[in-house]
Amino acid sequence: MSEEMECMCQQCGVSIYIPTDLISLEDPANTEVKMLSSLHVCEQCGGQLALVGKAGGEPYYRLE
Numbered sequence: 001m002s003e004e005m006e007c008m009c010q011q012c013g014v015s016i017y018i019p020t021d022l023i024s025l026e027d028p029a030n031t032e033v034k035m036l037s038s039l040h041v042c043e044q045c046g047g048q049l050a051l052v053g054k055a056g057g058e059p060y061y062r063l064e
């Protein structure tokens with residue numbers, strides 16, 4: 001069972017869960033904003049995704 005990371009669409013704000021081993025960052029040197037490479041895009045709008053944190057962890061924002 002692989003761990004999942006929570007990613008958020010920068011355009012529509014939807015949360016998507018991606019297994020850790022599938023994640024690749026666009027710019028690993030950027031530790032402030034972890035944008036995902038274009039391998040992963042939003043299923044809803046095709047927007048770019050940003051890494052939020054571990055799935056099930058305590059996010060610093062909350063979607064209702």
Ligand SMILES: [Zn+2]
Binds near residue numbers: 010042046047
């Ligand atoms: Zn989106």
